[in-house]
Structures are given as structure tokens and as C-alpha cells.
Amino acid sequence: MSGYSWISVISLFCYLFLFMTFLAVKKEQKVIYTFMALLVVLILWSGGSFAMRAQLWPSVNFWHYVSVCGIMLLPVMFYHFTLDFLEEKRGHGRVIWLLVFVGMLVFNQFTNLLIPTPQVVAQNGHLEFIYEYGWQVYIVFAMVILCMGQMIFLIYRHSKGDPVVFHQLLPIILGVVVLIAGHALATLPVFLGFPLDILSGVINACLLFYALYQKRLFQMTMLISRPNCFIMALIAGVVLSYRFVLPLQTFLTQKAGLQHTHAMILMAMALMMVIGLLYLLIASFFNTLFVRSGQQQSELMAAFSQEITRLLLVGDILQKLSDAIQEAVGSQRIFVLIRSGEMYKIVYTASPLEEKNFTFSQDHPLVTYFKEHTGCILYREFARTTVYRGMWESEKQLFAALELECFCPLVCENELLGLMLLSKKKSHVAYHVGDLNFLQSISTICAIALKNSCLYEKALDEARRDELTGLISRKYFYELLDREFDKAGNSALSLCVLNIDDFKLYNQLYGTNEGDLALKRVGEILAASVGENGYASRINGKEFALILPGYDTYSAKMLSENIARQIGDINSRENRIGSRLTVSIGICAAPYMASNARELLKNADAAVYSVKRSGKNGILMYSEESYGQAMERTRHQSGYNEHASTIYALTAAIDTKDHYTFQHSQNVAYYAGELARAAGLDASLVEIAKEAALLHDIGKIGVREDILNKTGSLTPEEYEIMKSHVDNAANIIRYLPSLDYVIPGVLSHHERYDGRGYPRKLAGEEIPVIGRILCIADAFDAMTSFRAYKKPVPVERAVEILKEESGQQFDPNLAGIFIQLVEDGKIELQAKTAAEIFSNNQTNSEGVHTA
Known part of the structure; x- marks a missing residue:
């Protein structure tokens, strides 16, 4: 290799290694595809540079243009990657920037002005590739700076006021700085021939890889698959054997006397053994470093998923969750809060001795944060957020006292069901990204089970509760x-x-x-x-x-x-x-x-x-x-006989004040009983109607005698006093517990069907049926009886009045039944003559009043 070709080779292997890693990844997010596209561009760049420096077929110029293609498309793909990393939905000039850089690529293809073909110079037995840039290269730099500037603005907008987002974007920002600096420095004379731009691309790719890992878009164990371990062993074997190939070949052919073909076979076998040994060492190292803990967590996750599907109760699910976390992560304390109404309350702690005296409201800063972010977060990262400032100092002190280090949301279908608070680990080792990935996965599984469990427990609780009061059934x-x-x-x-x-x-x-x-x-x-x-x-x-x-x-x-x-x-x-x-x-x-x-x-x-x-x-x-x-409960029986003497004593006392009350009550009892029977009421209600009739005017004992026996019309004040006999009757009967069942009828015998009666102004069917019966019986006897203040009316006139007042004062259905009974002669007139009533009393006055 010559002319720093080894840098291109290393960069090429790095890009290929990352590309193969992500090729096997389950691509659930668009940013993974964009990162792979970015890796393809980097492979074109570094691969073209390597092939050019190695002077491979077909020509140096061809591989130069492949490298330039990678260079021109790099800012565009970097821009696309940043937008997808930020989860931007809008285009923000994706297509425009693509057209700009593709246009410059085509222009450079035909003019060779922007990035010229390098000059190949042999120095000290090595080939050097010298780029002589003109001022036109700054056009490319200007476009790159504008594109990167817009990208940095978007990064600033997303991270402004949110240190956590800025912390996630920091590797991308550093990657931009390194990439621009590498390309800028490569144009300086002092770096002529050194591929500083390619080296900056390698550093940038590693930073982007770290950004994806930090955002937990993949797991580190993906890097140590068998193909990747083999690639690393192959690279390491080639690098290690590079210095020893020629000396070993000379030794085998000259000193050992082997033929050239046999020596090559022996060296190939030795290289294969070295690569195999390196593969075993690398796989063993990564297995110890990553796979063992990751495999343990995967096994725990699988076991947890299977067991939790068989559980229905929230407490059982949270117990399994706690066991899995303590075994895989080793958290000392675990607090689980579940939403109940408008509050998040602690329903589970790993230790039953832990305090459960704090709750979070819907507007609590931690709840507010997790309504917008679904991933687990470390306490130190949460402390950088703006919402953290909204917490009370007492809450911050409580979190510190509990030594909390990690918060995990329990989210199902975009609904925040609860929160999980974890303290420091038993090993006192900090939480790493692998732990957060495990916690995120197990929290998601648990949230689904919790939602189903909450629905089950809600249905079970509703089945166990009284529908009206909400109490236990x-x-x-x-x-x-x-x-x-x-x-x-x-x-x-x-x-x-x-x-x-x-x-x-x-x-x-x-x-x-x-x-x-x-x-x-x-x-x-x-x-x-x-x-x-x-x-x-x-x-x-x-x-x-x-x-x-x-x-x-x-x-x-x-x-x-x-x-x-x-x-x-x-x-x-x-x-x-x-x-x-x-x-x-x-x-x-x-x-x-x-x-x-x-x-x-x-x-x-x-x-x-x-x-x-x-x-x-x-x-x-x-x-x-x-x-x-104690006695066995029995059905209600009439209490009239038990209190008959008391009732007679009371009516006798009234009779001394109002000479008509006793006989009137007897008459009304007869009429009410006949009407109740004809209306189809059962035997017990017929008896209640008769007993209520006997007691309906018992309250007159509390009305002054001068009002009871007044021969003229009552004044409004006197009429109000007379009306009080209804309330008086109910109050008297309340002290006869076995007769309290007659109170509704007694209390409502002066109510009118049209709602203009007293004392409660009930109307229609609101009036108890016994009250409606007494109203008709009482009025009929009052009309057909002789009183000191009025003469009786004929039965025919009384029937006419009942018809006229039907639907107004009287229940039309009951009034019709009563009228039919009278007209059919099934009811006998009970009213006595004046001579019979006043045989012992000399009263000849007349008057008209009703009550």
C-alpha cells in the first residue's frame, strides 16, 4: 500500500462493518435507513479513494469520480439523516439540496473544476496523490456550509431549552464540526497528499453511530454477530501478518528449501489459523463484555413475557416485573405508581417496608415529561430538563434520599398508565444504555399486561360492587x-x-x-x-x-x-x-x-x-x-289491634273538641276499604287504607277548639292552622312504630291530583295510592254528612261534584270506580242525620269551611 492507502482501507472496512451490522437490524425507524444510505455514500467516498490510490482497474480517474460522487452526496445524506434523527415531518428542502449537489456533481464531471483529478507523483518509492484546488472549490464549501448551517439551525431549534435533546444531538454536532474541519484542512498545502477528509469521515461515522446507540435505536450486541467478528478477525489477521509475509516467504523458500507453491500454501494455512484464533479470541472477549449480560437479559425478558401472559392481577404482574429487574439490573429499590383517577399512586414497592406516602398529580413535572417522551431517562438527565425546575424542593430532597437514578414510563397505546422509579444498583455501577434498553423493553411488555389487568380488575370490581351505591355487593x-x-x-x-x-x-x-x-x-x-x-x-x-x-x-x-x-x-x-x-x-x-x-x-x-x-x-x-x-324476622302484620286502645283514646279526645271526627273517620274507613277493594288492591293494602282512614284526622287534637267548631268561614291564618292537622297526625303516628306504614296515606289525603293540594303539593301518580283513595272517601263523606257549618248535599249532587273534579282534585281512574260503586248501589251511605249526631248537643248554627 502506498500514499496513505491504509487510511482509506481502514475507513472502508469501518463503513462496511457498520453497514453489515445495520443490514441485519430490524428497521423499525426511518433513521436507520437514512444512516445506511449515509454509509453507502461514505463507502463510495472511501472505496473510490482506496481503489484510486491502489490504481485498480479500470483507471485512477474512474475511481476518483466515484470518490467525488460520495463527497458530493455526503452533505445531502447527512442532512437527511439529521432530519430523520430529529423526527422532522416536514421536508425542509430535502429535494432542493439533493438537486443542488447532484447538479454540482454533474458540472464537475464535465469540467473537472470543483474537485480536480489528483496528480500522481512518485516520491521515495511511494506514490503521492496531490490535489491542486482552485478557487472553484469554495463554491462547494459554500453550499456545504449553507446546508450544514440549515441543519445546525434545526438542531438548535430542537435542543433549545431541552438539555436532554441537546445531549442526544451533541455527537451529531461534533460530527459536523469534524467533517467540515477535515475537508477545510485538506485544502491547505501542509496537508497535501494526506487524506484528512477521509479520516474526518471515519470519525464522523463513529460519532453518528454513537448518537444512534445513545438514542437506543439498536443494541451493542448487534456489533458482535458472527459475520462481524469474522470481519474484525480478518482485518486484524491481515494487518498483523502484513509485516511478516515477505520475511516468512524468504525463510520458507531459501532457508527451509520449500518450493514457492508449497510456501504459499503453508503461509495461507498459517494465516487461516491466525484468523481463526483471532476470531475465537474476539468472540470470547465480546461474549464476556456484552453477550453474557445481554443474553441473560434476553432470557429473562423471554421468561417474563411468557409468565406475565398467565397473570391477571396487577400485584402479581408487578411482583414479576420487580423480580426480573432485580435479577437483570440489580436495582436496590423499585417504586411503581399506577394512575388512579387524576393521580398516580404507589401500588408496589420491592420492599414492603418502603414508604408509600407520595403521589404524583397529572401536572407533576415527571408525569408531564413522560407524556411527551416514551423512553426511560436517568435522573441526572431529567435534572437538566426545564420541567425539572417545576418540582418542589421537598420532592427533590425525597428523590435524593431514596437515591433514585432511573425513571421508566409504563406506556400502552400512547397512554401513560404509570411510572417506575428505580434507585441505584446494588453493585453501585451506573446505569448504562444496555440497562435502559432492557428496562424500556420490559416496561413496554409490562404496560400491555397492566392495561389488560386493569380492565380485568375493573370488570371484576364492578361485578363485585353494588350498582347504586358503589359499595361491595x-x-x-x-x-x-x-x-x-x-x-x-x-x-x-x-x-x-x-x-x-x-x-x-x-x-x-x-x-x-x-x-x-x-x-x-x-x-x-x-x-x-x-x-x-x-x-x-x-x-x-x-x-x-x-x-x-x-x-x-x-x-x-x-x-x-x-x-x-x-x-x-x-x-x-x-x-x-x-x-x-x-x-x-x-x-x-x-x-x-x-x-x-x-x-x-x-x-x-x-x-x-x-x-x-x-x-x-x-x-x-x-x-x-x-x-x-333476638327473634326471627317476620313479615309485617297490622299494628292496629296493638294500638287500638291508644287510637280510641285519641279519637275520643278529639271528639270532645270536634263532634264529627270519630264518626267521620269510621265512614271514611268504610268508603276507602270498598274503593281499595274495587280498585284491585291486595288484601294488605285494603287493610292499610281502612286503618289510615281511621287515623287520618288524628292530628286535629292539636288544633284549637274554636277553629274546629267555627260556624263561619276560616280566616287565612285559621286555615293554615287547620291544615297543620296533617303534619300533626304524621308526627303522632311516628311514635306508634308498628303503625308507621299508614303515614304516607295520612300525610297525603289532602293532596290534589292537579298538584294544588297540601302539605307537599304532590300531583298525579306522585301521590301515594292510599292518599288518593282517602281523598275521594273523605270528600264524599264530607259532602254527604251534616256538619254544624253546612247541610249535607244529596248523593246525586255529590256524584256530580266527583265527576266535575275528576282529574283536578281527584284521581280520575279511582273517582270513576267510586262513582260506579255508588251508582250500582254497592256502597251504602254512612252519613247520619243531624238529630243522630247532635242528640246530646244543642247547636243550630250554619257555616261553610273545609279542611
């Missing part, structure tokens, strides 16, 4: 109770059963929509009160339960009292009858009062029943005494 409650009881062993475990008092009445008074809202609010109170210290469940329509691991009876009672107060505050501010919800609570604790989970539930249930029997709205801790008092 009845079926899952039993599973949890069994599990927690077995887990508790000899430690404390309390169970609270909560039953809302009079909830059927609440629904009847305010409708099922209001009832559902109340249940939701109760569920929210229970969930917030228990938090992560236990489980809240809805086990029946109006019944709830709390499983409280670690709670003794005293702690459970304190919690229950707080819950009862909060439930009592639901709707308590609204001025309406029966709006205050109350709750009966029974508590039982294991292992003191129950030997198994079913006995725990049975005892807590018995305590609730004891509270119900004792007047409701209370809390009772289970004991043997309360168990002895």
Missing part, C-alpha cells in the same frame, strides 16, 4: 368476611350491621328517586368513614355492613356513632315530615363473641333486631343477653 361481602375472619386469627375483627329505619316510609313520602339518593349518600358516608381500614358493603335494600379488621368493639362503636350522626344529617335541614333518617346498628366482634364468620354475622344481625324492637335509632354491641332477646 352481598355476594362478595360473604367472601371477604370469610377471608378476613381466617386472616384475623386471634386478633380483633369487628362486624357492624346497619339497617336504615323506616326506609319504606321514606320512599313512600318522597319517592324512590329521593330514596336512591339517600342510599347513595349513606354509601358515600360508609366508604369515607372506613377508607382503606376496612370494607363497606350493601347487603340488602336498606341494610349495610362494615368489616373492620383490627377494630375492637369500643373502636367499632365510636366509628358507628360517627356514622349514625352523619346519616342523621342527611336532609335534616329541610323542613319536612320524616326527613331525618335514622339507623339501627348492631356490632359483634371476633374472636370474643363468634367462633366463625357466619356466627359473627348472625350475632351482629341479632343485635340490629334488638335495636329495632327497642324503638330503633340506636347502637347495640352484641352480648348473650341481646342474643336471647
